[in-house]
Amino acid sequence: GENVEQHPSTLSVQEGDSAVIKCTYSDSASNYFPWYKQELGKRPQLIIDIRSNVGEKKDQRIAVTLNKTAKHFSLHITETQPEDSAVYFCAASIYKGNKLVFGAGTILRVKS
Amino acid sequence: GAVVSQHPSWVICKSGTSVKIECRSLDFQATTMFWYRQFPKQSLMLMATSNEGSKATYEQGVEKDKFLINHASLTLSTLTVTSAHPEDSSFYICSAPRDNLYEQYFGPGTRLTVT
Numbered sequence A: 001g002e003n004v005e006q007h008p009s010t011l012s013v014q015e016g017d018s019a020v021i022k023c024t025y026s027d028s029a030s031n032y033f034p035w036y037k038q039e040l041g042k043r044p045q046l047i048i049d050i051r052s053n054v055g056e057k058k059d060q061r062i063a064v065t066l067n068k069t070a071k072h073f074s075l076h077i078t079e080t081q082p083e084d085s086a087v088y089f090c091a092a093s094i095y096k097g098n099k100l101v102f103g104a105g106t107i108l109r110v111k112s
Numbered sequence B: 001g002a003v004v005s006q007h008p009s010w011v012i013c014k015s016g017t018s019v020k021i022e023c024r025s026l027d028f029q030a031t032t033m034f035w036y037r038q039f040p041k042q043s044l045m046l047m048a049t050s051n052e053g054s055k056a057t058y059e060q061g062v063e064k065d066k067f068l069i070n071h072a073s074l075t076l077s078t079l080t081v082t083s084a085h086p087e088d089s090s091f092y093i094c095s096a097p098r099d100n101l102y103e104q105y106f107g108p109g110t111r112l113t114v115t
Helices: none
Strands: A004-007 A010-014 A019-023 A032-038 A045-053 A056-061 A064-068 A072-077 A087-092 A107-112 B004-007 B010-013 B017-027 B032-038 B045-051 B067-073 B076-081 B088-098 B104-106 B110-114
Touching: A004 A087, A010 A019, A019 A032, A019 A087, A019 A107, A032 A064, A045 A064, A045 B110, A056 B017, A072 A087, B004 B088, B010 B017, B017 B032, B017 B088, B017 B110, B032 B067, B032 B076, B045 B067, B045 B076
Parallel strands: A010 A107, B010 B110
Antiparallel strands: A004 A019, A019 A072, A032 A045, A032 A087, A056 A064, A064 A072, A087 A107, B004 B017, B017 B076, B032 B045, B032 B088, B067 B076, B088 B104, B088 B110
C-alpha cells in the first residue's frame, strides 16, 4: 500500500523567514496530494492541494510543488508569521474520494 | 463549503463499556466516510472505510469486532468502540468526500478517554 514519509519532524524559523516541508510517496498511482494544518485538539484544515497533472500551485504565501518522477512534493510557506505555528501534515490518495494516507507530521514553530 | 459534524465532541467512559460516535454530513450525501484515529503527537491513521449500505472495509491491524461501523444512511456513519480499554483513548476523526471530488471534509473529532 501507499506509504508517505515527511521531513522534518520539527522546524523552527524566525518570523518572516520561509519554511519548507518535504514529503515522499511510494505509490506511483497516487494523484492527489493535500496539505493540512492542524491546531491542538482541532480537525485538520486543508491549506493547499495539488493534483498530479500540475507541477506547482500557489496561494498567497503558500505554495506546493510536485515532482512525479521522484515521487515527492513539498510545502513552501513564505513570510512566516507566529500564527503559522501548528502541525502540518502531507497526504496522498489514489483517486477521487479515496482514503488519505498521511505523513507523520511536522511541528512548525515561528519565533517572533 | 461542505460540513461534517461529529457527536459527541468528547466522552469519558469506564473500561469495559461501549461508546458510540456519530459522524454526519450536514449538507451533502456521502456514500463513503472514513474513520481515523490520532494518538497524542502522532499522525492520523486510517481505521476503516465506511460504505453506505454495505460492510465497512477495515485497515490491517484494526479489529472489526471491536470497532463496529454502521453506515445506515447517506448522511450518517457510526463508530462503536466495544469493550473499551484505556489504550483505546484517542482522538477519533471522520471524513467524507463530496460528490466524488478530491477534497475530503473532516469532522471536528471526538476525544475518547477510557478510565
